[in-house]
Amino acid sequence: MTLPPVKLPPVTTDDAERASPWRGTRPELTIAAITVAVAAVAGGAVAGWPGVAAVAITAAALTMVVVRGLAPRSAAQSVRRTRDRQVARAIAGYAQRRFVVATSVSSRAFYEADLRPVLEHLLAARLAEHHSVNLYTEPAAARAAFCRSRGDEALWRWVDPAQAQSEGRELDRAGIPRRTLARLINRLEQL
Numbered sequence: 001m002t003l004p005p006v007k008l009p010p011v012t013t014d015d016a017e018r019a020s021p022w023r024g025t026r027p028e029l030t031i032a033a034i035t036v037a038v039a040a041v042a043g044g045a046v047a048g049w050p051g052v053a054a055v056a057i058t059a060a061a062l063t064m065v066v067v068r069g070l071a072p073r074s075a076a077q078s079v080r081r082t083r084d085r086q087v088a089r090a091i092a093g094y095a096q097r098r099f100v101v102a103t104s105v106s107s108r109a110f111y112e113a114d115l116r117p118v119l120e121h122l123l124a125a126r127l128a129e130h131h132s133v134n135l136y137t138e139p140a141a142a143r144a145a146f147c148r149s150r151g152d153e154a155l156w157r158w159v160d161p162a163q164a165q166s167e168g169r170e171l172d173r174a175g176i177p178r179r180t181l182a183r184l185i186n187r188l189e190q191l
Helices: 013-019 026-047 049-070 075-106 108-131 139-146 150-159 161-166 178-190
Strands: none
Touching: 026 049, 075 108, 075 178, 108 139, 108 150, 108 178, 139 150, 150 161, 150 178
């Protein structure tokens, strides 16, 4: 069985112009050429041939700088730059998370404002994913799924959504203790 040949539309000059990165730059290039010509005439009038040569060399150098800036990068350069940006973003993200944790240990207000919502969201996701329990609509079932021991009961108050609104008077105290935070993260991983 043979397929009929596919007829492609002919390539027109409009298609070739659309593919060109220089499309639409004719006015700018014309102005640049006129500027260089006027500068060469002025350089020739002031200093003769050395003035024309200085203008030509300067124009060539500027043209090379501009074209280098406009030229597309090779695939290897693009991949390397993308990888470098991702590494820089990961380092900045790590530093920010480290700052949030360190400040939450020393300040209860910072814990309540920044770290608690993250831990609470993680708890809600883990409960929904592994236990089919909604933390906000089924708080008793969420607590039962989270608290398996007396130690878990002590951790619950640090992520209980009902406690978040009622602890406004305790914001001047120290934040979450490091050991408690470590135990809470371990419990969330086990959940």
